[in-house]
Amino acid sequence: xxxxxxxxxxxxxxxxxxxxxxxxxxxxVAAALGVSQPTLSQALNDPKRSLSDLRIRIIExxxxxxxxxxxxxxxxxxxxxx
Numbered sequence: 687x688x689x690x691x692x693x694x695x696x697x698x699x700x701x702x703x704x705x706x707x708x709x710x711x712x713x714x715v716a717a718a719l720g721v722s723q724p725t726l727s728q729a730l731n732d733p734k735r736s737l738s739d740l741r742i743r744i745i746e747x748x749x750x751x752x753x754x755x756x757x758x759x760x761x762x763x764x765x766x767x768x
Contacts, residue, residue, distance in 0.1 A: 689761040697753075698733035699758070701741035704749030705730055719743055 692700070705715055716726040721740060729737040729744065742753045745760070752761045 692760060694738055695733060697738055697741040697745065698730070700749060700751075701744040702730045703750075704745050704747075708748040712718075715744070715748070719747070 707737070708715065710718075712730070713723050716723040719726070719740070725737070725740070726744075726745050728735050729740045745751055745753050750762065752762075
């Protein structure tokens with residue numbers, strides 16, 4: 687697949703889709719990422735919150751997509767490190 691450029695505002699949507707596809711609960715993902723469940727919930731549900739770093743971690747870990755900035759290139763052909 688070809689990498690795509692997305693604005694920071696779209697990271698929220700991509701992170702939420704990656705989490706939903708994982709089949710895990712917010713509590714499970716939060717524990718795996720070392721954050722609280724409320725912080726994870728904000729990253730997934732509040733696009734106005736500046737939580738880009740956490741959203742990128744979610745996308746890379748659960749969306750099997752590498753993310754690089756500053757325009758946030760998403761490359762689905764690259765696996766992320768665990």
